[in-house]
Amino acid sequence: MLKIISAVKLLFIFYILLYIHSIPTFGSILALNKAIVPLPKGTSLYRLDNGLQVLLIENPGLPMIGVNVVVKIGSAYETFATSGMSHMLEHLLFNGTETRTQKKLYDQVDLIGGYNNANTSYYYTNYMMVTPSENIEQGMVLQADMLFNSVLPVDKFEKEKGIVLEEIASSLNKPSEQIERNITSILYWGHALSLPTLGTYATIKSLSRDDVYQYYKNAYVPNNMIMSVIGNFKTDSMLTTITEIYGKAKPGIVEYAEHRYWKTGFETLDDKTNNQQVYHRSYNGEKIQLQLFYQLPHYLTSIHFELLQEHIDKSVDQLKNTLNTIFSQAVTSIEIESLPTPVRNHLQVTVSLESLSLMNEISAAINKFISDLKFNLTSESVAFLATAARTRFLKNIEKPHMFGIYNAEKFAATGIESVLQTYTPVYYYEAAEELSHLIIDPAPIIIIHHPRRGKQAVIGSVTGQEKLFEDKQSGLTVIAKQNTNSELLAVHYMFKHKAQLESEYGKDMAQILHDCFGQCVNSLENQKISNQYGLTFTVNDNPYIPMDDIYLHPDFSYIRVEGLADDLSGVINYLRNQLEGFLPSEDEFIKAQEKMIQPSRMMAVSESADLFKTTYTNLIYEEPKYGEGSKDISYEGLLQFARRFFRYDNMIISVVSPTSPDSIFSLFIKNAPTVDSRPEQDSTAYQRLLKLLQSEQSKEIEGGGEQSHLFWGFTTTIIEKDKPALTALSLILSDRIIFDIREKQGRAYRMSAGVNVLSDKALFFISLATRPSNIDPLLPQMPAYFNPKILDEISEEDLRKSVNMYLGRMMFRRLSSINQAYYLAHSLYFENDINYDKNFLNHLKNISLNEVKEVARKYMQVKNPVTVIVR
Numbered sequence: 105m106l107k108i109i110s111a112v113k114l115l116f117i118f119y120i121l122l123y124i125h126s127i128p129t130f131g132s133i134l135a136l137n138k139a140i141v142p143l144p145k146g147t148s149l150y151r152l153d154n155g156l157q158v159l160l161i162e163n164p165g166l167p168m169i170g171v172n173v174v175v176k177i178g179s180a181y182e183t184f185a186t187s188g189m190s191h192m193l194e195h196l197l198f199n200g201t202e203t204r205t206q207k208k209l210y211d212q213v214d215l216i217g218g219y220n221n222a223n224t225s226y227y228y229t230n231y232m233m234v235t236p237s238e239n240i241e242q243g244m245v246l247q248a249d250m251l252f253n254s255v256l257p258v259d260k261f262e263k264e265k266g267i268v269l270e271e272i273a274s275s276l277n278k279p280s281e282q283i284e285r286n287i288t289s290i291l292y293w294g295h296a297l298s299l300p301t302l303g304t305y306a307t308i309k310s311l312s313r314d315d316v317y318q319y320y321k322n323a324y325v326p327n328n329m330i331m332s333v334i335g336n337f338k339t340d341s342m343l344t345t346i347t348e349i350y351g352k353a354k355p356g357i358v359e360y361a362e363h364r365y366w367k368t369g370f371e372t373l374d375d376k377t378n379n380q381q382v383y384h385r386s387y388n389g390e391k392i393q394l395q396l397f398y399q400l401p402h403y404l405t406s407i408h409f410e411l412l413q414e415h416i417d418k419s420v421d422q423l424k425n426t427l428n429t430i431f432s433q434a435v436t437s438i439e440i441e442s443l444p445t446p447v448r449n450h451l452q453v454t455v456s457l458e459s460l461s462l463m464n465e466i467s468a469a470i471n472k473f474i475s476d477l478k479f480n481l482t483s484e485s486v487a488f489l490a491t492a493a494r495t496r497f498l499k500n501i502e503k504p505h506m507f508g509i510y511n512a513e514k515f516a517a518t519g520i521e522s523v524l525q526t527y528t529p530v531y532y533y534e535a536a537e538e539l540s541h542l543i544i545d546p547a548p549i550i551i552i553h554h555p556r557r558g559k560q561a562v563i564g565s566v567t568g569q570e571k572l573f574e575d576k577q578s579g580l581t582v583i584a585k586q587n588t589n590s591e592l593l594a595v596h597y598m599f600k601h602k603a604q605l606e607s608e609y610g611k612d613m614a615q616i617l618h619d620c621f622g623q624c625v626n627s628l629e630n631q632k633i634s635n636q637y638g639l640t641f642t643v644n645d646n647p648y649i650p651m652d653d654i655y656l657h658p659d660f661s662y663i664r665v666e667g668l669a670d671d672l673s674g675v676i677n678y679l680r681n682q683l684e685g686f687l688p689s690e691d692e693f694i695k696a697q698e699k700m701i702q703p704s705r706m707m708a709v710s711e712s713a714d715l716f717k718t719t720y721t722n723l724i725y726e727e728p729k730y731g732e733g734s735k736d737i738s739y740e741g742l743l744q745f746a747r748r749f750f751r752y753d754n755m756i757i758s759v760v761s762p763t764s765p766d767s768i769f770s771l772f773i774k775n776a777p778t779v780d781s782r783p784e785q786d787s788t789a790y791q792r793l794l795k796l797l798q799s800e801q802s803k804e805i806e807g808g809g810e811q812s813h814l815f816w817g818f819t820t821t822i823i824e825k826d827k828p829a830l831t832a833l834s835l836i837l838s839d840r841i842i843f844d845i846r847e848k849q850g851r852a853y854r855m856s857a858g859v860n861v862l863s864d865k866a867l868f869f870i871s872l873a874t875r876p877s878n879i880d881p882l883l884p885q886m887p888a889y890f891n892p893k894i895l896d897e898i899s900e901e902d903l904r905k906s907v908n909m910y911l912g913r914m915m916f917r918r919l920s921s922i923n924q925a926y927y928l929a930h931s932l933y934f935e936n937d938i939n940y941d942k943n944f945l946n947h948l949k950n951i952s953l954n955e956v957k958e959v960a961r962k963y964m965q966v967k968n969p970v971t972v973i974v975r
Contacts, residue, residue, distance in 0.1 A: 144497065144527050148339050149520060152347060155327025155355045159520050160342060161334045163501050165589025168916060169240040169335030172508020173231045173251060174515045176330070177323040179301040180226040181360060181368045185310075186319070188303015191224040192268055192311055193320055197231075198222075199260040201253040206260065206847070209246060214905035217912035218243045219505060224301055227369075227446070228516035234505040234916055237336040244349045251324055252353045261313045266850025269309075272302050273810045274854055274873060277710040279389040283553055286385040290551055291397060295367040295447055325356035330515045334504035370517075372402065372447045382550045391436060392457040393553035396467060398474055398544050400442070400449035406514060407493075407525065407535045409442045409449075412542075414489055415479050416440045416451075418628070423473045427455075430469060434462050446517050451544060460552070471546035479539040486536045488635030490529035495638030495668055497527045498591055505916045570928060571765035572938050579753025579779035582772050583928045583938050584765035587921060591762070593637075593669040594921035595679060596662060598756040598929040599749055603659045603790050607730035609745040610737035612700060614661040617746055618643040619696035620688030621663065630682070637675040639667035658728075659790040660933065664922050669762050676771040684777065686750050693739045712807030712974050713873065720815040720972040723801050724867060726793045753779050758929040760921035789934045794819050794865040797968040807974035812876045815972040816886040817869030820963050827861050828947040829955040830963070834859035835906040836898060836956065841870060841889050851878040857889070866963060876975055883971070892960045903953050914945055 143149075146162035178190045198220075199206045213220045216239035222231045231251065235243040275281045285300055292298040303311075331350070333342060360369060367373065387393070404412075420440050427435045436456040443450040453470055457463070500507045508515075511523045525531045570585035602614050622643035625634060634641075642664040663683075667675060688696075748754065759768050796819055807813070822830065838858035846852050855872030868890050874882070918924050931940040 143524065144501075146339075147524070150343060152326065152351045154351055154353055155325075155329075156346075156350055156353075157330045157520060158343070158346060159330070159332040159523075160337075160339050161332070161501055161507075162337060162339060163334060163504070163589075164336050165587060166335045166502065166504060166919060167236060168234055168504060168912075168919065169237050169243075169333065169337055170232065170234045170504025170507060170916075171240070171244060171247060172233075172332045172512070173247065174330045174332075174508065174512045175229045175231070175251075175324055176227065176328050176516045177358075178225050178227045178229055178516070179299060179303075180296045181323075182296050182299060183361070183363065183366055183368075184299065184307070186315070187299040187307040188268065188301070189307075189311060189316055189319055190229055191302055192264065192308065193256075193316055194222045194224045194229050195264045195268060196256045196260070196316065196320075197250045197254045199264065200255055200257050201249045202255055203253070204246075204249060206257075209250070211901075211905050212246055213243070214909035214912075215901070216242050217908040217915070218246075219909075219912050219916060220246065223509065223512075225513060226297055226301065228512050230508060230512040232505060232508060235912065236915070240335070240337070241345055241349070244345065248349045248353070251329075251350075254320065256313060256317050256320065258313055261316075263847065263850040265308055265311070267846060267853050268302065269305060270811075270850075270853030270874065272300075272305060272308070273875060275300075275302060277713065277810050279387050282387040283389070283393065286383075286387065286551060286553060287395070287397075290383050290385075291443075291450065291549065292373065292445070292447065294365070295371070295373055296369075297445060297447060322356070323358055325358065326350065326353045327355040328358050330520060332508045332511070332515070332520075334501055334507050367447070370446050382552065384552050384554060386556050387553045389553065389555050391555065392460060394455045394457055394460075394463060394466065395551045395553070396453040396470055396474075396548040397443070397551070398451040398453075398546070398548045400444075400451055400544070401542070402449065403538075404444065404449055405518070405525075405535065406444070406522065407531050408539060409444050410493070411481060411486070411489060411532065411535055411539055412451075412479060413442055414485070415477075415481060415539075416442075419477065423470070426473065427466065427469060431462055431466060434458055435466065450549075453548075463552070467548075467550065471548070474544050474548075475546035477544060479542050481536045481539065483533075484632070486532050487529070488631065490532040491635060491638045491668075492640065493526045493532070494529075495592075495640070495666070498668075499666060499920065502590070502592070502920045503916075504919070569765060570938060571769075572932065573765075573769040573773075575773055575776070577778055578773065578776035579751065580773060580776050581752075581756050581932075582769050583756065583758040583925075583932060584768035585758075585760045585924060585928065586762065586764055587760055587924075588762055590760070590921060591669055592760075592921050593665075593667050593672060593675060594760045594925050595665040595676075596758045596922060596925035596929055597665075597683070598758070598926075598933060599661045599663075600754050600756070600789070600933060601659060602661050602749075603728075603730040605745060605749055606733045609733060609741050611733040611735050613733065613737060613742060613745045614749065615644055616693065616696040616700060616737070617688065617742060617749060618661060618663065619699060620692040620742075621683075621686060623692045623695060624686070624688070625682055633678055634667075637667045637671065637678070639665060639675065641665055658730075658792065662926070664926075666922050672761060672763060672768070673771055676768075680772070683750060687743055687746055690739050693742055697737075710809055710811075712809040712811070713813060715805065715807055716813035716815070716972065716974040719803055719805065719974070720871070720970065723803070723970050723972065724795060724797075724817065724819065726795050728792055729790060751779070752776065756929040756932055758925040760925050791862070791934075794860075794862050794867055796821060796865060797970065800968050800970075802971040804973040804975065810875075811873045812879050813871075813873050813972075813974040814879055814882060815869065815871045816883070816969060817867050817871075818890075818966055818969040819865050819867050820965070820967070821864055822861065822866045822963060823864070826959050826962070828944060828951055829959040830859050830861050830866055831910075831948055832903065832907055832951045832956050833960055833964075834861075835910050836895070836903065837868075837889070839906055840894060844889075845870075845872065845882065845885075851875075851882060868964065868966075879973060879975065883973075886971075887966050887969070890964050890966055892957075892964045895957050895960050898953065898956075900953050903951070903956060907948060907951065911945060911949055 148160045150158040152158065182189055198209065200209065216235050218233060218235040218239065220233050222229065231247060233243045233247040289298045420438065424438050427438065434457060436458065439454045441452050443452045455466060500510055514522045570583060573582045606613050622641060624630065625641050665679060757772065761768055841857040842855060846855060852872040852874045857870040860867040860869060870886060870889065918927055927941045928938050932938045
């Protein structure tokens, strides 16, 4: 046995040397035995006696532990009669167990600073529990109790139906959701994948508690589950804990309903034989969407699709140029993406059209392009993608709250090993070899999504040490933090004074400049260098990803860079060379402008929701200090903007790495240019401030759509020292208000409430979307939620629960190195203190109930409220 292990080690060392010193051929890589490839550091796998599969990944650098349990049941196992049952069950599991009420579950999670959530998809329902390391055992006890001992209380069933119905209404308000429903109902007809995961109004209303309970007891057995645990623990003791808590559950036989004409689960659909099928559907968008779906082989894995998408991304401009040349202005945008499922795989081409007059000609041009595609990836490209995958795997391990969510589909559909394969380069070479033989049949299914006719426009009014370095000669500001447990490098560039400069040079100038920079660093020439370091660049905000919304601010923009910390000198030198004096080319400028003019169809938002937000924002905030700037921008103007914006004295560089702060700064300051004279501009950060209203304001507007919107709130002046206590008050109010409106009354699904503190003012508010019939019953309740007497019922334990819950969420927002870098830069720019964020959270942790009651008496007096209703 020892001789075999030694041979494996020697062969693996040889493979690593080969990989580092030369770009290998497919043949040499594929000759290696995949069985000898080691697991990622700290990884181990087990199966308990009751069948529960367990993946453990030790990461001692994290202060928290994340536990994800994937139950291998989802909407892919449903019928028209049961559509939405898996998702409904997910909601019900938070309503109480044999020994804990819903409130007790919520309180005990909050008391340990935990985050307890779940999500449902086609093939799985995923349950996530994240707590500080020392509290994970209590968190597991609560999670296991929910998974195996829930009672699905009869008195909570109708309330939970109301919440799910609100969630369906919210989703149906989005054009992207309407398009997705159109697609799945056609591509997967005859299979449960054709049904929406949320269910429909009719199916949710018809579900019975007993049927859902039977479904629960059938599917929620340990041998139908996969667990992943990531964070700061010792494997032996963690496995013992898991066995004691989850190993008690009895295994079962999962039975699936059989239907003669209806397929579920992994039952594959017959290949389409009638070519060029054309389907017409309607949706609530603005442009005609022409979509072509080309069937791909069943054998393709997630790694195949990653390689395939890389090749397509590099080819899409060629197709776009061809269509623009032949059809001029007929095509406004084009996207190509893969659409994999266990039952059938597709390549999806989406084209936005002004009219259908040239549809046949455009389809023929796309067919020719697709049939001519040859997926011959170079060994060098595959090596770069494998390195990027390894980097991505390591980055996800820093996010124990998200690792299970990212990988839940793979866990449920193809097992734990398919997740681990993405860490291993050899699988990329095998997939690349197979893709080199792929030829796509140019006989697509065609779906045309037509805008609804007669649609009217709505008109209406950490570990380690952090250190700050400031060099006057170069204007360089660097914040460096050391994390010795990490293998990653995170570099966050924050560019200041965006509002003022855009008012001078043009609206969205920063977004265009950042896009140009993204085009530059993602060019083939630059990727040959950056991929060696495993670098990924994020150059612009995505407002639809929750963890990105921390960047949506008018006075700064950012570039986030993440990669491997193997060669810090090389990577920082590369980044400096890219950014110092960067000026975009005219071609990059044109391409960036096109993206601004032709936004993706997936970015469309509800008009009534947009009208609602604009209306109440204008009522509660002061007029902007700076205008938006002209929409007519020029290439010369962009160059002038770049010279003022991408300067060392207009940026804060924050870095998290395994090395010392002084070493990081020395790499950035080396040969840094001397700053020249600086144009006059603001010295401090700008943010739009709250108004102190002098009279009551009320607006009601007709908005249309499935949902109405309600905002109610009032503002007051505050002092700096009260901000932590006001934050704690906000948490208590938010808990009470949302629990009452959502959980008790079932009148809203998505809503927010509490206290928004900004500079020297605080906004006490409630904002929600609901069905129109709920507006009138809710409106009279608003003032009572802000009566200071509400705190008479609050105990110290209630306060600790709310504060610990918030601190737990703030902690996992600061888990990843790149987010830690962000908060350091944000604290310096807005508070002139890199430790402001950390100190504020520490102050909040120790806040007393008396302090909270004092600020409630001082500030919670309803005066001149604002009411906005969009029906």
